[in-house]
Structures are given as C-alpha cells and as structure tokens.
Amino acid sequence: MHRPALEREIQLVGHELAKAFPSRRGHPIRALDERAMDLAARDEELRAALFRFVDVVPACRSAGDLATHLIGFLDEVHDQPPPLSAAMRMACSGAGRAALGAASAASVRHMAHRFIVGSDPRAALPTLARLWHDAIATSVDLLGEATVTAVEADRYAARCAAALDVLAPAYAAMDPHPLLERDSVGVLPRANLSVKVSALTPLLRAEAPARGRDDAAPRLRELLRRADALGAHLHIDMESLDSREAVLELVLELLAEPEFERGPSAGIVLQAYLRDSPETLDRVLDWARATPRPGVALVVRLVKGAYWDHEVVEARSHGWSVPVFEEKAACDRNFETLTERLMQARPAVRVAIASHNLRSVSHAIACNRLQGGSDADVELQVLRGLGDDLGHALATLGLRVRAYCPVGDLVAGMAYLVRRLLENTANESFLHDQATGVPLELLLAPPAT
Amino acid sequence: MTLEPFANEPVLELRRAAQRAKLTAALDELVLPLRVPVWIGEDRRDDEQLVSTDPGEPERVVALAASATPAEAAAAVAAARGAFNAWSATPAADRAAALLRAAAWMRERRRALAALALRECAKPWTDADADVCEAIDFLEFYARGALRLADGAPLLQVPGERNELRYVPRGVCAVIAPWNFPLAIPMGMTAAALATGNTVVLKPAEQAPGCGLMVVEALRAGGVPAGAISLLPGGGDAGAALAAHPDVATIAFTGSAAVGSELLRDAAAVQPGARDLKRVIAEMGGKNCVIVDADADLDDAIPAIVASAFGYAGQKCSAASRVLVSEQIHDVLLERLAGAVACLTVGPAADFASDVPPLIERSAQQRVRSYAAQAAAEGAVVSARQDDVPAAGWYCAAVIAASLPSRSALLRDEIFGPLLCVEAVRDIDEACDLVDALPVALTGALFSRNPRTVAHVASRSPVGNLYVNRATTGAMVGRQPFGGNRLSGTGTKAGGSDYLLQFVQPQVLSENTLRHGLVIS
Numbered sequence: 001m002h003r004p005a006l007e008r009e010i011q012l013v014g015h016e017l018a019k020a021f022p023s024r025r026g027h028p029i030r031a032l033d034e035r036a037m038d039l040a041a042r043d044e045e046l047r048a049a050l051f052r053f054v055d056v057v058p059a060c061r062s063a064g065d066l067a068t069h070l071i072g073f074l075d076e077v078h079d080q081p082p083p084l085s086a087a088m089r090m091a092c093s094g095a096g097r098a099a100l101g102a103a104s105a106a107s108v109r110h111m112a113h114r115f116i117v118g119s120d121p122r123a124a125l126p127t128l129a130r131l132w133h134d135a136i137a138t139s140v141d142l143l144g145e146a147t148v149t150a151v152e153a154d155r156y157a158a159r160c161a162a163a164l165d166v167l168a169p170a171y172a173a174m175d176p177h178p179l180l181e182r183d184s185v186g187v188l189p190r191a192n193l194s195v196k197v198s199a200l201t202p203l204l205r206a207e208a209p210a211r212g213r214d215d216a217a218p219r220l221r222e223l224l225r226r227a228d229a230l231g232a233h234l235h236i237d238m239e240s241l242d243s244r245e246a247v248l249e250l251v252l253e254l255l256a257e258p259e260f261e262r263g264p265s266a267g268i269v270l271q272a273y274l275r276d277s278p279e280t281l282d283r284v285l286d287w288a289r290a291t292p293r294p295g296v297a298l299v300v301r302l303v304k305g306a307y308w309d310h311e312v313v314e315a316r317s318h319g320w321s322v323p324v325f326e327e328k329a330a331c332d333r334n335f336e337t338l339t340e341r342l343m344q345a346r347p348a349v350r351v352a353i354a355s356h357n358l359r360s361v362s363h364a365i366a367c368n369r370l371q372g373g374s375d376a377d378v379e380l381q382v383l384r385g386l387g388d389d390l391g392h393a394l395a396t397l398g399l400r401v402r403a404y405c406p407v408g409d410l411v412a413g414m415a416y417l418v419r420r421l422l423e424n425t426a427n428e429s430f431l432h433d434q435a436t437g438v439p440l441e442l443l444l445a446p447p448a449t
Numbered sequence: 450m451t452l453e454p455f456a457n458e459p460v461l462e463l464r465r466a467a468q469r470a471k472l473t474a475a476l477d478e479l480v481l482p483l484r485v486p487v488w489i490g491e492d493r494r495d496d497e498q499l500v501s502t503d504p505g506e507p508e509r510v511v512a513l514a515a516s517a518t519p520a521e522a523a524a525a526v527a528a529a530r531g532a533f534n535a536w537s538a539t540p541a542a543d544r545a546a547a548l549l550r551a552a553a554w555m556r557e558r559r560r561a562l563a564a565l566a567l568r569e570c571a572k573p574w575t576d577a578d579a580d581v582c583e584a585i586d587f588l589e590f591y592a593r594g595a596l597r598l599a600d601g602a603p604l605l606q607v608p609g610e611r612n613e614l615r616y617v618p619r620g621v622c623a624v625i626a627p628w629n630f631p632l633a634i635p636m637g638m639t640a641a642a643l644a645t646g647n648t649v650v651l652k653p654a655e656q657a658p659g660c661g662l663m664v665v666e667a668l669r670a671g672g673v674p675a676g677a678i679s680l681l682p683g684g685g686d687a688g689a690a691l692a693a694h695p696d697v698a699t700i701a702f703t704g705s706a707a708v709g710s711e712l713l714r715d716a717a718a719v720q721p722g723a724r725d726l727k728r729v730i731a732e733m734g735g736k737n738c739v740i741v742d743a744d745a746d747l748d749d750a751i752p753a754i755v756a757s758a759f760g761y762a763g764q765k766c767s768a769a770s771r772v773l774v775s776e777q778i779h780d781v782l783l784e785r786l787a788g789a790v791a792c793l794t795v796g797p798a799a800d801f802a803s804d805v806p807p808l809i810e811r812s813a814q815q816r817v818r819s820y821a822a823q824a825a826a827e828g829a830v831v832s833a834r835q836d837d838v839p840a841a842g843w844y845c846a847a848v849i850a851a852s853l854p855s856r857s858a859l860l861r862d863e864i865f866g867p868l869l870c871v872e873a874v875r876d877i878d879e880a881c882d883l884v885d886a887l888p889v890a891l892t893g894a895l896f897s898r899n900p901r902t903v904a905h906v907a908s909r910s911p912v913g914n915l916y917v918n919r920a921t922t923g924a925m926v927g928r929q930p931f932g933g934n935r936l937s938g939t940g941t942k943a944g945g946s947d948y949l950l951q952f953v954q955p956q957v958l959s960e961n962t963l964r965h966g967l968v969i970s
C-alpha cells in the first residue's frame with residue numbers, strides 16, 4: 001500500500017470523525033464525572049482505593065458495611081483531597097456511615113449503569129432497540145460470576161441460549177437497516193451474542209488446554225446449533241493468554257465440524273498486544289482458507305487486548321519473557337499491521353476492528369478504502385459506556401458500527417466495571433489522552449517508531 | 450566475589466505446548482531404576498534393600514537403594530568430621546562458587562530432575578518443576594547469604610583494642626529430609642549447612658532415595674569435596690543412628706511432628722564424648738486454616754482454596770486443611786467449593802490434565818481413606834467422587850467434609866491428604882479463636898477485602914506464614930521465607946535472610962593493640 005496516500009487518507013478520516021463527535025454529550029470519562037475519576041487518574045493511591053471499593057460493593061451487606069470498607073481503603077491514601085477528608089469525618093458516627101455508604105453505593109451503581117445496559121437481555125431490549133434505531137448494531141455479553149463448577153457452566157450456557165431466544169425475535173421485529181445487515185460476503189445476522197469460554201467450563205487449565213476445550217465443547221456446540229437455528233451470530237471472546245490455546249482450538253475445531261459448514265455466523269478475537277499475534281493470525285488464516293464456510297466466513301475481531309497488566313505482572317512474577325508489547329506504540333503499530341493483513345485476507349474472513357483509538361480506527365477505515373473495499377466490508381466495534389461517542393460519530397458518517405453491550409446485575413458486573421475503569425484511567429490510554437485535551441494532530445499521529 | 454542480586458529461578462512456561470512436550474520427552478528418556486548407594490566420601494556401596502516405586506504405578510521401580518546400617522551412619526559422620534577442617538577453612542567465596550556450580554548442574558538437567566521427582570514422589574509436572582527451581586533457588590540464595598555472613602558483624606571499636614565478630618560453622622550437620630519436596634527441601638537444608646562451612650550427612654526420605662542421590666550428585670559435581678557431603682539412604686533407624694551420633698552438632702530436620710519431637714528430646718541429652726550441645730532445626734506439621742470473611746471475593750477464594758487443599762493431593766506441609774467461613778456466606782461457599790472439587794480429576798502425575806495425583810504410599814492412602822470414612826460417619830461428606838479414581842496406585846478421592854462436631858479429630862489431626870473440612874463461624878474473631886486454639890501454627894490464609902480486617906487478623910494470627918487473598922501454598926525463596934511457629938517448628942525460616950544463623954556460632958576475637966603505650970595496628 002502506498003504509505004503517504006494511506007497517511008493522507010487516515011488524517012482525512014480522522015478529522016471527519018472528530019468533527020462528527022457529538023459535542024454536547026461531553027466525553028465519557030467526563031460524563032462519568034463523579035469527580036472521583038478525575039482525582040483517581042491523578043493519584044495512584046486514590047485510584048487503588050476507589051477501585052478496591054467499587055470491587056467490593058456487591059459483597060457488602062449494608063450501608064454501614066459499605067462505609068466501613070470505603071473508609072478502610074481511604075485510610076491508606078496519604079494525600080487525601082478535601083472531599084475525602086470530609087467523608088472520613090462523616091464516618092465517625094453511625095448515621096454518618098449509613099449516609100456515606102448509601103451515597104457511595106448509589107454513585108457506583110450510577111457508574112455501572114453507563115456500562116451495563118440491563119440486568120438481563122429482556123431488560124436491555126429498549127436500549128438495544130434505540131441503538132439499532134441510531135444505526136448501531138450490538139453484541140450482547142452476559143456478565144456473570146466466575147465459573148468454578150459444572151453447574152455454573154451449565155447455567156451460563158443456559159443463559160446464553162435464553163439470550164439468543166430473546167434477542168433473535170426482538171431484532172427480527174426491528175425495522176430494516178441495510179447498512180447493518182449485509183456486506184459483500186452475505187447477510188449479517190442482526191442478533192449477536194459474545195460468549196466467554198471461561199464461563200462455559202470450570203476446567204480451563206493453562207498447562208492442559210485440551211481439558212477446558214473438551215469440557216466446553218458440548219456446551220458451545222449446543223449454542224452454535226441454537227444460533228444457527230435462530231440465524232444469530234455467536235462471537236467467542238478472547239481472554240488472558242493462559243486460555244488462548246484452549247479457546248482457539250475449541251472454536252476452530254467446532255466450526256470445522258460438518259454441521260456448521262453453512263452456519264451459524266461466528267467469530268473469534270485476535271489480540272494485537274501479544275507479540276506472537278502475527279503467528280496466531282497465520283494459523284487462523286490457514287484455517288479459514290482450508291475451511292470454507294460459504295456466506296458465513298469467520299469474523300475476526302481485532303482488539304489490542306484487555307489483560308495487559310495481568311499479562312505483564314504474571315510473566316514478571318514467574319520470570320518469563322513478557323508476552324505482550326511493553327511499548328504502547330509497538331502495540332499500536334502491530335494493530336495497524338494486523339488490520340492490513342486481515343483486510344487483505346478477505347473474503348476468507350470478515351473483519352471487525354474494535355478500538356476507541358481514533359488513530360487505529362481511522363487507519364482501518366482508510367486502509368479499507370484504499371484497498372478498494374466498501375465501507376460495509378469492515379465492522380467497527382466499540383464498548384458501551386466508553387465508545388458511545390465514537391460509535392455515534394461512526395454511525396453518523398455512515399460506517400458500520402457494533403456496540404458491545406454487557407448485560408447483568410450489579411454483582412456480576414462489578415469485575416467488568418473495575419476493568420473498564422482501570423483501563424481508562426490508565427495513563428497510556430487513548431480515551432485518557434482525548435479526555436485530557438491532547439490535540440487532534442497528536443491523537444492522529446502514526447504510532448512512534 | 451560479586452554476584453548478581455538473587456532472583457528466583459523461572460519456572461517453565463507450561464502454557465506453551467512446546468515446553469510441555471519437552472517435559473514429556475524427558476520422562477520418556479528417564480532410565481529407571483536408578484541405583485542409589487550408601488555413599489560415604491569416595492566409598493560407594495550399592496545394594497537393593499530399599500526400593501522406591503512410582504506411587505501411581507507401584508509395579509514400576511524407580512530406585513534401588515542400599516539401606517545404611519548404624520555402622521555406616523557412624524562412618525559417614527567420621528568422614529564428615531574428617532572433611533570438616535578443610536571445608537570450613539575453604540574461603541566462603543569458594544564454597545559459594547561450588548554451590549553455584551551445583552545450581553548450574555541442576556539447571557542443565559532440570560527436566561530430567563523434574564521427571565524423576567514426578568516418578569518417585571508423584572509430583573505433578575508443575576510441582577515437580579517448581580521443586581527443581583526451589584532447589585536451585587536455595588543454592589543461589591544461601592551462597593549469597595553465606596558470603597554476607599562471612600563479613601561477620603560490626604562491633605564497637607575503641608583505641609587500644611581490635612574487636613571482631615565472625616560466624617564459624619558448627620561442625621557436622623545431619624540432614625534428615627522428607628519426600629514431599631524431594632529435591633528442594635534436602636537441598637535447602639544441605640546447602641545452608643555447606644555454604645556456612647559445615648559438613649553434611651544427608652539421609653533422604655526412604656520414599657525418595659533417587660532424588661536424594663541427585664542432591665548429592667549436584668553438590669559433588671559442583672565441587673563440594675566427597676567427605677563434606679555423604680549420602681545415607683535408609684529407613685528411620687538409619688536416621689536415628691545418624692542423629693544420635695555424638696559428633697553431630699546440628700540436626701536439620703523436616704518431617705512429621707512425632708519424629709521431630711523425638712529428635713528434639715534425644716538431642717537435649719548430652720552424650721558421653723559429645724563436644725557440642727546439639728542444635729535441632731525442625732520443620733514439622735501444621736493444621737492450616739483458611740479464613741473467609743463475608744466480603745471475600747469467592748471467584749478468587751474458591752480456586753485458591755482448591756489449589757491450597759488439593760494441590761499435590763494435600764501433601765504439602767503448607768496445604769490448607771480447614772476452611773473457617775463466615776456463616777453469612779457459608780452455604781454459598783460450600784456449594785461452590787463442593788462443585789469445584791467434584792470436577793477435579795484424580796489421575797497420574799504425568800498427565801497435565803490431572804488435578805489430584807496419587808498419595809505417596811499405601812499407608813498414606815489407608816490413612817486418608819480412614820479419615821474420609823470417619824468424616825462420613827461424623828458429619829456430612831459433601832463431595833467425594835469415587836467413580837473415576839484409578840484402581841491401581843495410591844489414589845484417593847478429593848473429599849470435602851462439613852458440619853463436623855467441634856471435637857472431631859479431623860479438625861485437629863494433620864491428615865496430609867486431599868481432605869478439606871469446612872466450618873461456619875459467627876465472625877472473624879471466632880475464626881481467630883479457633884486458629885489460636887491449635888497447638889500448631891504453620892500457614893494460614895485470609896480472604897477479605899477490608900484492610901482493617903486484614904490488619905486485625907494479622908495481629909491475632911500465630912502462624913509462621915499468613916497469606917492474604919491467596920493460596921497457602923507456593924512460598925518462594927527470598928519472597929516468602931517459610932517455617933512454622935508453636936509446635937510446627939523451631940521458628941526458623943527457610944529461604945529467609947536469617948536462616949543461615951542456625952548453622953553457625955558467633956565467635957568473638959578481641960586483640961589488645963596497645964604495646965608499651967603505643968597503639969600498633
């Protein structure tokens with residue numbers, strides 16, 4: 001590809017997108033407000049205290065219990081900004097504690113609702129319908145506790161099946177949206193569910209991937225059948241590196257089974273932060289070319305990866321070489337390289353680009369256009385609550401957008417919420433840069449080499 | 450001699466298929482049985498009185514060992530005494546260098562050594578590999594520690610005198626080792642003694658003579674003189690004869706409370722001809738409790754409890770044996786824990802997919818089975834899937850017992866097998882009371898997300914190693930120095946900075962530097 005031309009196109013797309021950002025809505029991190037987020041991003045100790053609090057909220061049994069935890073965490077912050085000292089004083093009396101606990105729980109709940117679209121799929125339908133109306137497709141993700149027993153794995157699988165049963169007819173009843181329903185491969189299912197293999201089996205073991213794979217297989221097979229019968233798409237999320245082998249083998253083996261040759265539409269995730277992600281892509285593309293699925297080509301969702309800190313800490317604590325890039329720009333560069341490779345590999349695969357980074361997204365759009373692809377041939381994915389503005393901007397420009405929408409109750413949602421909050425108060429995050437007013441030229445600059 | 454700062458030997462990255470394949474190949478290449486001699490100085494006596502077998506396939510002989518006689522125990526001590534002057538006079542840096550070469554020898558053979566530990570003691574791959582790494586860690590860690598110790602300790606100096614405090618080795622050290630960390634623990638005790646200039650006679654566990662031989666081979670290959678490290682495979686009588694010898698100054702022991710207390714008692718009596726008051730360094734059993742408060746994250750707690758209680762079939766001294774859980778979440782925890790245990794696979798150590806390997810020997814299997822039967826009679830055995838437990842080999846189902854009466858022996862005895870008791874407590878203080886009521890105090894864990902609870906439990910806990918929001922097992926050299934309090938041990942911490950002090954005695958030299966009113970320096 002002609003680099004200068006590509007770079008010009010990226011800038012063009014980027015500026016167009018930036019203009020399309022809904023201005024009155026404010027930035028997602030700003031919108032969270034809570035001021036706490038602002039404070040948290042600036043002070044490591046405070047950030048730790050607040051996230052530990054968010055994490056424990058669902059396990060607290062009373063307002064007093066909540067306040068006790070909050071104060072316990074804040075105690076460990078050396079440099080307490082005035083609002084916090086006030087909170088500490090408040091906690092001296094029983095009534096004060098109750099009020100403080102209730103107020104803090106309410107604000108956590110408020111925060112959670114920005115990320116979680118409903119306590120179950122049915123409750124989420126109005127939001128999903130509104131998004132569809134706004135030209136945004138979705139992928140629903142069922143939040144839940146970790147799966148440690150077979151019963152829990154069965155229960156999660158049953159919830160997934162029930163979600164498909166709710167989503168498929170609900171989406172069928174919505175108005176047509178040609179942009180969201182067809183690309184050059186064929187029909188794009190309306191109903192779309194993301195599932196986690198770690199929830200489909202209690203037996204994921206890093207050193208014995210076959211075990212989790214074999215245990216999850218019957219449950220996933222049933223879900224694939226259900227999705228096929230309902231004409232829905234099933235996407236299998238990628239988690240930490242410990243489970244990659246099991247997840248990849250599981251999905252590729254199942255989808256190669258003859259009964260799934262013509263459906264359902266299904267997808268996997270490629271994590272660009274992994275140094276060996278290019279080899280993983282080789283493997284996926286080899287598979288895709290050897291396993292033609294007419295009309296339902298494998299969807300590859302390209303992400304950077306949500307477990308960066310975990311991977312770094314785990315590798316360091318064991319003395320292993322770190323499996324992820326340790327330089328943000330290297331990760332971003334790899335993301336762009338993989339984007340180009342994926343797009344070239346079409347139509348053996350369908351491509352979904354999942355990022356909130358204006359540069360990464362603009363690059364993908366530009367790259368697709370320069371390769372002669374139609375805008376319909378690349379899907380752009382955002383997370384509900386974080387990528388709302390970007391999602392709307394993309395939709396406004398007539399691009400094909402899908403929002404990843406977590407569904408679940410507060411207890412189940414908290415781990416998810418903590419991860420999203422951590423990710424977006426991290427210093428090396430696009431959203432953080434954007435929120436702190438880094439100029440557009442820098443936001444759109446090519447990743448440094 | 451300047452060395453890189455200590456760092457733990459990295460365990461193998463077994464999430465990579467290629468790494469797993471190399472281990473499996475190493476197991477295939479293992480040539481068995483090994484012949485393990487009584488090896489005193491340069492003298493080897495091979496024999497077959499002692500046989501170690503694969504706990505998963507008792508037909509498979511792992512090592513054929515000679516069994517030391519009391520006369521051989523005496524000969525080994527004599528050899529160690531003979532070698533003492535030269536070894537203790539060897540500069541600390543040279544001794545350290547020998548230990549580091551022994552570490553390198555092990556590193557080169559790490560897969561073969563792990564395979565041997567797997568065969569001889571049914572250590573699953575991750576545990577076997579970790580055992581090799583820990584043995585290497587002890588060598589590296591104590592080599593560095595001994596170098597520091599060789600500088601002595603600073604004393605006050607005034608004009609007219611020169612004062613010096615140095616640490617000198619105690620003499621002959623008898624190392625009596627267990628089978629459950631068949632390379633790491635014997636190597637740790639031996640390396641500590643050697644690094645500080647003592648000479649050693651190692652009596653490995655009778656279940657693990659093959660691994661004991663590897664410890665001695667590594668050290669000799671590293672350049673420790675033959676007389677300074679002898680190998681005395683044998684049964685309890687060989688160990689007793691060794692420990693009782695009047696020329697043994699130090700006994701480093703890890704094992705059961707029964708044997709440990711006997712050693713302590715016998716060592717206290719000064720025998721005719723003895724020149725040392727024997728010092729005993731003993732690491733014994735525990736009854737390790739995991740406290741789970743109502744605010745714990747069960748998604749984290751359950752896998753950690755399962756790993757603590759059922760990893761290596763519960764045969765680590767640090768293994769969890771009781772769960773004391775807040776009554777507010779008792780039912781949920783029990784249900785999820787039971788479900789998690791129900792899907793564990795009892796199977797061969799060599800299979801990466803096994804969760805619970807066989808126990809070390811038939812008598813262990815019988816002991817655990819009888820405790821399980823007692824649990825069934827006394828309370829409610831919540832989980833004990835028998836159907837997939839292999840018939841051959843010393844396998845046991847993983848068991849969870851709940852609702853036991855408070856007087857039950859299961860809540861006190863060290864079961865040393867895959868059996869976990871779960872009890873409801875009113876609150877954290879009741880849990881602390883129950884822990885405090887135990888005469889042993891090795892490890893413990895707390896699951897809570899309240900910093901104040903963590904501080905409170907830490908202040909009330911008697912255990913040697915308290916873990917917060919993590920498993921009770923997996924202490925790392927230099928990071929979690931390990932050892933129990935109360936009747937669990939003599940309070941020393943293996944893998945800690947002050948461990949070596951057990952193997953030395955301070956000696957003070959004070960010289961008058963004033964001569965005819967003149968300070969000569």
Ligand SMILES: Cc1cc2nc3c(=O)[nH]c(=O)nc-3n(C[C@H](O)[C@H](O)[C@H](O)COP(=O)(O)OP(=O)(O)OC[C@H]3O[C@@H](n4cnc5c(N)ncnc54)[C@H](O)[C@@H]3O)c2cc1C
Nearest residue numbers: 238303304305306326327328331354355356357381429430
């Ligand atoms: C629709 C959707 C679905 C997703 N599904 C998955 C999934 O299945 N599995 C999954 O793992 N993630 C998934 N993610 C999350 C994704 O991986 C990213 O964590 C998130 O989108 C942030 O990346 P970004 O490009 O938006 O932002 P950016 O700010 O550009 O990038 C942040 C990311 O860069 C990486 N990073 C941070 N610091 C460094 C550093 N020092 N060196 C190198 N790299 C660094 C991390 O991956 C971090 O998340 C999904 C995201 C979306 C939008």
